[in-house]
Amino acid sequence: MTVEDLAGLLGQVRACAGNPSLRELERAAQRSNRSLSRSSIAEMLTGRRLPRKERMSAFLDACGLPPSNHPQWLAVWDRLAARAADPKADRRAPFGDDLIDDLRTAGLTRIGSTFMTNLNWSALFAGVRELDIYVAYGQTWARMNGADLDRVAARSTSRIRSVLADPEDPFTVELLAGRFATSPKELRQRIHATRADYIALRREGGATVDVRYRAGDRTCSLYRFDDIAILGLYSHTGNRAAAVPVFVGRRPGALYDFVTAEWDAVLADSRHA
Numbered sequence: 001m002t003v004e005d006l007a008g009l010l011g012q013v014r015a016c017a018g019n020p021s022l023r024e025l026e027r028a029a030q031r032s033n034r035s036l037s038r039s040s041i042a043e044m045l046t047g048r049r050l051p052r053k054e055r056m057s058a059f060l061d062a063c064g065l066p067p068s069n070h071p072q073w074l075a076v077w078d079r080l081a082a083r084a085a086d087p088k089a090d091r092r093a094p095f096g097d098d099l100i101d102d103l104r105t106a107g108l109t110r111i112g113s114t115f116m117t118n119l120n121w122s123a124l125f126a127g128v129r130e131l132d133i134y135v136a137y138g139q140t141w142a143r144m145n146g147a148d149l150d151r152v153a154a155r156s157t158s159r160i161r162s163v164l165a166d167p168e169d170p171f172t173v174e175l176l177a178g179r180f181a182t183s184p185k186e187l188r189q190r191i192h193a194t195r196a197d198y199i200a201l202r203r204e205g206g207a208t209v210d211v212r213y214r215a216g217d218r219t220c221s222l223y224r225f226d227d228i229a230i231l232g233l234y235s236h237t238g239n240r241a242a243a244v245p246v247f248v249g250r251r252p253g254a255l256y257d258f259v260t261a262e263w264d265a266v267l268a269d270s271r272h273a
Contacts, residue, residue, distance in 0.1 A: 003080055007047030010059065014045070017063040025062045047231035048262035050084060054079050075105040107253015112246045114234045115221075119246065121145050124225045128152055133162040134214075134222040135268050136176050136234075137191045142198070150203060158269050162198050163270050169190040169215035176218065177233065195273050212270035222259050222266070227251040229259035 014020065020028070029036035036058040044051040044059060051059075056077060060070055104231035112118025125131075125148035135141070142149065152158045166172050167188040177187045198211045220263075222229040232246040249255030 001076060001080065003050050004045075004047035005081060006050075006076060007045055008250045010056070011045055012046075013060065013063045013065060015262060017065075019061070022086055025059065028062035029058045032058075032061055035205065050077070053081075062075050068252065070253055083084075085257040089229075105253070106255045107249040107251065108165055108247060108255055109228075110248035110252055112248075113244070115148055115246045119230070119248065124146055124228060124230075125149075125152060128225045130224070130226055131158070131160045132222070132224040132263050133160070133268060136165045136180070136218045136221070136223065137187070137194045138162075138164070139190050139194045139197070142194055146197070152203035153203065153207045153209060155207055159210070159223060160198070160207055161210045161212070162194075163212045163214050163266050164191050164194060164220065164273065165174070165215035166271070169211070172215045172217075172262065178226075182238075211268070211273040213267055213273045214270040222262055224259055224263060227256070229256040231259055240258050 011136055014025075022041050025041055026038050034054075034057075036055055040051070040055050041059060043049070044055065057070060057074065060073060061067075065073075070149065079199060101157050110119070121144075125145065131152060149160070152160060165176055165187075173184045173187055177184045180187065182190075195211055198209060201207070202209045216233055220234060221230075221232040223232075227250055229249050230246065231252070232248075233244045249259070251257075
């Protein structure tokens with residue numbers, strides 16, 4: 001990425017904010033006690049030179065960009081500043097420095113290729129208070145981790161939320177049955193069995209256990225263990241034994257923010273099971 005590229009992206013941020021005038025941006029910054037003049041905004045958007053870091057941050061604030069999204073922008077600024085200080089750096093390591101910065105911005109802590117066994121699930125369960133699960137049905141995973149789920153469910157301070165595929169939606173059932181190389185009847189049975197497993201975790205004085213259904217396709221599974229997010233891909237080959245990538249990220253980080261935003265959208269589009 002170049003300074004010109006950064007300027008173009010900042011222009012897109014302004015466009016998404018409704019293309020406020022330079023004066024409106026200046027006043028928005030002043031309301032937040034930030035220093036941002038109209039001339040500095042105009043210069044920032046030309047891409048002729050790298051803006052001052054604090055001015056770019058003030059611009060993002062003035063455009064209404066959430067603070068949780070700022071770290072990835074500031075990481076880009078750091079990378080461009082480092083290149084300006086040492087122009088030969090790109091020729092020495094055209095990918096290495098970028099990759100390290102990208103991993104840091106994403107908050108990525110682990111990449112695996114075998115979803116069930118690559119991760120230390122018991123360590124993730126240890127002490128977790130808020131557990132969110134979005135899967136097609138996830139029967140094998142739930143039963144493999146049954147003892148850990150039971151321990152979480154026994155704690156009154158914990159919460160478990162699970163969103164499964166809607167067994168009453170014909171489109172969802174037909175689509176996922178083909179995806180998992182099974183029959184619609186068998187898929188419904190698996191979903192109902194997983195729901196029953198989660199409902200059985202409920203007990204007096206224990207965790208809140210919320211089970212929901214959501215219609216529609218699944219391209220990934222999402223798990224959130226407090227400040228750790230996990231994204232697992234689904235295979236479209238029909239081969240359940242196929243290795244599929246799984247990504248783990250911590251908060252703060254772009255991966256965690258993505259999983260959280262996806263989860264919020266999923267929850268809003270679900271119904272109680």
